[in-house]
Amino acid sequence: MYDIIIVGAGTAGLSAAIYGVRAGKKVLVFEEKSYGGQIVNTPSVENYPGIKNISGFEFATNLYEQAIELGAVVKYEKVLGLEIKENTKDLTKTILVKTPEEEYESKTLILATGAKNRPLGIEGEQEYIGRGLSYCATCDGMFFRGKDVAVVGGGNTALEDAGFLSNYCNRVYVIHRRNEFRGEEHLVQNLRTKSNIEFVLESKVIGIEGEGSLKRIKIINTNSKEEKVIDIAGLFVAIGQMPDNSAFSDVVSLDGYGYIHGNEDCKTNVPGIFVAGDCRTKTVRQLTTAASDGAVAALAACEYIG
Ligand code: NDP
Numbered sequence: 364m365y366d367i368i369i370v371g372a373g374t375a376g377l378s379a380a381i382y383g384v385r386a387g388k389k390v391l392v393f394e395e396k397s398y399g400g401q402i403v404n405t406p407s408v409e410n411y412p413g414i415k416n417i418s419g420f421e422f423a424t425n426l427y428e429q430a431i432e433l434g435a436v437v438k439y440e441k442v443l444g445l446e447i448k449e450n451t452k453d454l455t456k457t458i459l460v461k462t463p464e465e466e467y468e469s470k471t472l473i474l475a476t477g478a479k480n481r482p483l484g485i486e487g488e489q490e491y492i493g494r495g496l497s498y499c500a501t502c503d504g505m506f507f508r509g510k511d512v513a514v515v516g517g518g519n520t521a522l523e524d525a526g527f528l529s530n531y532c533n534r535v536y537v538i539h540r541r542n543e544f545r546g547e548e549h550l551v552q553n554l555r556t557k558s559n560i561e562f563v564l565e566s567k568v569i570g571i572e573g574e575g576s577l578k579r580i581k582i583i584n585t586n587s588k589e590e591k592v593i594d595i596a597g598l599f600v601a602i603g604q605m606p607d608n609s610a611f612s613d614v615v616s617l618d619g620y621g622y623i624h625g626n627e628d629c630k631t632n633v634p635g636i637f638v639a640g641d642c643r644t645k646t647v648r649q650l651t652t653a654a655s656d657g658a659v660a661a662l663a664a665c666e667y668i669g
Contacts, residue, residue: 365391367664368460368469370442373400374650375640376475377426378657379664380435386665391467392430393460395441399423400477401498401641402650410501411650419502422650440464445472445614447633458635471635471664474611474623475657478604478641478648483515487571491598495577500524500599501649507532512597513580515568517541521601522550528599529557536593538563540585563593571598606642618644629660637663 367383369376372394383390402408402419409416417425431437440462448457448468460467480498482488488496497503500514504527512532514525517539523546525537537554542564544551554560563582569590570581579594606621616624616632622645625631625638639656641648 364457365389365467365469366668367391367471367473367661368393368458368467369473369475370460371400371475371477371640371642372398372427372437373475373477373640374402374423374426374653375477375642375657375660376400376473377423377430377435378654379473379475379639379661380430380437380657381426381433382658382661383664384430384434386661388665388668390435391469392435392437393440393442393462394437395439398427398437400653401480407506408502408650409505438462442610444610445636447614456635470668471637473629473637473639473657473660473664474608474615474631474642475639475653475660476606476608476642477653478606478622480600481603481605483568483600483602485569485571488600491571491573491577494575495573495596496571496598496600498600500527500601503597504528504531504599507597509533510596511594512536512599513538513563513568513593513595514599514601515539516601516603517544517546518601518603519546519550520603521599522546522554524599524601525554525560526550526557529554529560532559532597534559534561536561536563536595538566538568538582540567541565566591568598604641604648608642627659629656629663635664635667 366388367390369392444461446459458472508531511534513536515538528535565585566582623638625643629637637660639660640653
């Protein structure tokens with residue numbers, strides 16, 4: 364019997380583990396692939412309070428080692444599903460966590476599954492990550508100061524990213540597949556006032572090229588089918604996130620996008636099950652808010668155990 368089982372060894376999950384073990388709880392963390400979550404793809408983290416500059420990988424490794432050294436156990440098993448177990452003897456409820464290997468029982472559960480950036484799904488995309496292609500303008504925008512860049516997407520994230528980048532970059536192309544934006548009108552209007560923003564509408568990115576680092580992209584107009592090459596140093600992909608909480612949807616409540624319903628208290632609709640980080644319904648998905656959620660969820664779990 365564990366006190367706290369955590370699903371996901373990203374920033375939220377590992378922060379929760381640190382708080383859990385420091386409170387004297389028996390903590391088990393499940394991770395499907397490798398620890399660290401999204402931050403490992405960021406070359407340089409410069410917006411985490413108290414740390415001037417650190418690579419995403421080093422940040423994640425520090426966090427992982429800290430959790431392990433304090434006594435958290437990490438198992439690399441994919442969580443396939445959950446079950447609430449009612450114990451008739453003492454009327455308590457525990458949570459069964461199912462993996463292909465085994466069933467684990469815990470008094471509480473913290474879901475910290477994160478969210479993945481939706482990829483463009485074009486050839487070369489993986490190859491250029493960290494070499495000109497990024498999914499996070501606030502993390503990587505500073506590396507493109509004075510350069511020409513493009514943002515792909517038409518939602519609030521893309522519009523906000525374009526506004527942010529326009530403060531540092533020479534020219535910012537906003538490439539969107541339709542001629543209407545999904546994001547808010549006031550954000551669009553704000554971009555229209557900026558002289559270094561250029562809208563490239565009804566267009567899709569179909570190719571990424573470069574020599575070592577990204578140098579140009581190929582786009583296609585969705586109506587005329589005309590192809591065009593744009594020379595840029597950076598491509599910011601902001602076409603939405605993809606949470607993956609389907610394995611838990613029969614136990615906890617999800618919103619229409621698949622995020623787990625939870626407020627700042629990190630409680631889900633099920634007593635004893637908490638949610639932390641990017642997989643939670645929230646507006647600011649940053650490293651700091653993930654770490655913060657981890658602490659809040661772990662302390663809430665400790666309080667629940669009593
Ligand atoms: P959204 O899902 O809102 O937007 C994704 C955008 O990417 C859409 O314009 C979509 O086009 C486009 N897109 C999706 N798939 C592809 C593809 N394969 N190729 C090209 N384009 C594609 O995601 P966001 O990350 O922008 O926002 C997520 C949520 O977070 C939203 O609810 C948003 O409002 C919210 N948010 C709020 C903020 C705020 O309030 N300040 C800031 C940032 C986000 P199409 O429109 O044609 O479907």
